[in-house]
Amino acid sequence: MKKFSIAMLSMLLAGSMLLTGCGGNNAQTQTTDNGQDESNAAQTGADYKLAVDGTLTMATNAFFEPYEYYEGEEIVGIDAEVGKAIADKLGLSFAISDMEFDSIITAVSSGKADMGMAGMTVTPDREKNVNFSQTYATGVQSIIVPEGSDIASPDDLAGKKIGVQQGTTGDLYCTDDFGEDAMSRYSKGTDAIMALTQGKIDCVVIDNAPAQKYVEANEGLKILDTAYAEEDYAIAFAKDNTALKDAVDAALGELIADGTVQSIIDKYITAD
Template sequence: MKPKNKSVSVAAFVVTVLASSAFAPAVADTLSDVKAKGVMTAGNSGSYPPFEYMADGKLTGFDVDLAEELGRRMGIKIQFTIIDFKGIVASLTSKRVDVLITALTKTPERAQQILFSEPYYDAGTGAAVLVSSNIKNPEDLEGKTIGLQIGSSGERYARTELTKYTFKTKTYDDFVLAVNDLKNKRVDAVLNSLPSLKYNTRNDPAITITQTWSPSDVGINTRKEDTALMDEINKHLVAMKNDGFLKSLDVKWFGR
């Protein structure tokens, strides 16, 4: 009787395992899904020039060009969905879209919710200065007057990371006014995010932009479980960096 009981126990165990697996959640495989459909949906705020903005009713910008090239290399089409920025992360986690391609900067809080790709742009903080200026690094601001747009990353950086230096500040509601004061030598430097600095001074030969003083990576985003899709995206982003495609986008949209 013992061998028979053992056989029954083994059979019951197998049935239990099969039943459990039948109700187990499926492993996410968004990569296979988008490959099968030939389409990947991407969330985008549509309101952060030159990365993304509406022109004649059509979404355009750095991220749109990046997405088109990514889709070409993946052998799929990428369709954008415009989403208000405050709900952009939720649109991904709720599976409204497959990915985010919207110049999202990496923060510890966001990285707890979603995955970030290899960085495709540095949106860190630096300074716009006159070409004739000797300001290259943060320590060169000692004794100078700097322009800060209220609420910008440049203002936060100056007030939290540069407290060991002594300088005067002028604040502005409008970034363009700060740049005008720089050109008229009322301030010695204007601090802000590198994309804002580069885009808004791209046609001014009298102004140059420093190197990054405080880096901030921008990446493409997937859900936490979509590691296969992220691996695929990273493969192509690394190739774009190595073959100069990302550099060509920088020149096209920021003019430097």
């Protein structure tokens, strides 16, 4: 199995949490004003390109609790709050554009969005198309199975029908390890879980934080003790917008150093 070393793995496991991946059908934009005056925003953004002047636009898929999800009509979560804090640092307003997970890199690369945040894992294939910030959180790909399943570890997935969210790292890793015939892809994690409860697939491989939420909401499911993979989360930027990447990375570094990022994570992911 693929394993990635991560600085914050112990925090994640202790917090029973969560990407990569996501998938939803709502293409919506949510905008918030940070209270900065327009001249400050325009001056701050003078050295880099923005999809909308004075506004930092984050592309996401808002079906990845606790990183991004809907609370009524508002998109909330770890990425939403970290993105807003970055915009505040840069003196910009903040907007979130909700789309299918596998459309995020295209939106960022084409300039329709300024950055992608969706519990997105840094992978070599993605690095061919976008640049990434420093790591701001870490993730674990977990395996959900029905209670009583004969799947006890990642080694038992051979020959099984594996459910994943399309375009996520769970999809990429499992396809690489077990082949196309083993895969059942869904646009949302909830759809994969429904298929699992209906006996259409044998397991679901998905990030640990949403996995915890799904197991809490669906009696008869459990998460295996052994993780499938471990990975780093970062922010994606267009290859030709290095000035924006540098500005966001500097703001993110300050937010990590002063404890803001950790406090946001702790707000949504608490130890048992």
